[in-house]
Amino acid sequence: MPYKPRRSALYMPASNAKAIAKARTLDCDVVILDLEDAVAPDAKAVAREQAVAAVREGGFGSRELVIRVNGLDTEWGADDLAATAAVAPDAILAPKVSTADDVRRYAGHLGGRAIPLWAMVETALSLFRLDAIAATAPETGLAGFVIGTNDLAKETGAHLDTLRTPFVSALGLAVAAARAYGLIVLDGVYNDLDDDEGFAVQARQAVTFGFDGKTLIHPRQIDPCNRAFTPDAAALDWARTIIAAFALPENASKGAIRVDGRMVERLHLAQAERTVAMA
Numbered sequence: 001m002p003y004k005p006r007r008s009a010l011y012m013p014a015s016n017a018k019a020i021a022k023a024r025t026l027d028c029d030v031v032i033l034d035l036e037d038a039v040a041p042d043a044k045a046v047a048r049e050q051a052v053a054a055v056r057e058g059g060f061g062s063r064e065l066v067i068r069v070n071g072l073d074t075e076w077g078a079d080d081l082a083a084t085a086a087v088a089p090d091a092i093l094a095p096k097v098s099t100a101d102d103v104r105r106y107a108g109h110l111g112g113r114a115i116p117l118w119a120m121v122e123t124a125l126s127l128f129r130l131d132a133i134a135a136t137a138p139e140t141g142l143a144g145f146v147i148g149t150n151d152l153a154k155e156t157g158a159h160l161d162t163l164r165t166p167f168v169s170a171l172g173l174a175v176a177a178a179r180a181y182g183l184i185v186l187d188g189v190y191n192d193l194d195d196d197e198g199f200a201v202q203a204r205q206a207v208t209f210g211f212d213g214k215t216l217i218h219p220r221q222i223d224p225c226n227r228a229f230t231p232d233a234a235a236l237d238w239a240r241t242i243i244a245a246f247a248l249p250e251n252a253s254k255g256a257i258r259v260d261g262r263m264v265e266r267l268h269l270a271q272a273e274r275t276v277a278m279a
């Protein structure tokens, strides 16, 4: 499959028509129209209508269009799923998934349509069920995890700071569970809208964790995020060097070789090819 970038995934309340219009011109890879926590109860119906209309109207170019629905335990969840499944966005993002059965319940509301499901990883319980949740992928169409650090902080009482020390185990396990079952995995949001320096630090941390990208809450976070997740010139150079080294006839039957004083194995070749694809 060709590499599809999901470096930057911008949330917006689907009640905000202006934000939806603006999203069609922004340089983010993914647009997430939110019906859930960013939308007040009395705006839920308008948000649903506008999200459905946005999918119908299109105009988002190569950006993936994702709708985050309300939970099935709320008065809006079932109607959100019915309405969004009917227009089939690129994915439907399910909130507050705690168990494998939660994913099955969301999948059961798609009317048999093969729409990729993404699941929020944001409840304390889910952290002990990530393996079982991710393992539902072939049966439910689950295709991605999105970390919800704000809800995790709320549930656990842990404090969210730039480097998120109390959350590192959760972040690492979510990435591992996603990779084990071929899901994409996106990092949580950075709440401090005006702190560019802190954002850059956290985005770099997300890259080191192995995330495919990061969820965002404001357009100004898009460029620094894309930059963080795009391999820099040195990384690209190194990847090309590895690919060239393994292409030499004398290395054709070797598993491990020496390149510029470092051991390089065939597993690094696969990573190098991914880096080049991303670039």
Ligand code: COA
Pocket (backbone or CB within 6 Å): 010, 011, 012, 013, 018, 019, 020, 022, 023, 034, 037, 038, 189, 216, 217, 218, 219
């Ligand atoms: N998506 C698209 N456009 C956005 C945006 C977003 N998430 N956030 C801001 N904008 C737009 C504004 O509409 C405004 O556009 P304009 O210049 O054409 O008028 C411009 O960017 C500047 O906005 P700004 O005044 O800096 O933001 P704000 O103070 O009005 O709003 C928030 C701040 C946090 C309320 C807003 O950014 C937001 O709603 N973010 C997303 C929240 C969300 O979806 N949360 C759920 C997941 S955690």
Ligand code: MG
Pocket (backbone or CB within 6 Å): 037, 095, 120, 122, 148, 150, 151
């Ligand atoms: Mg949440």
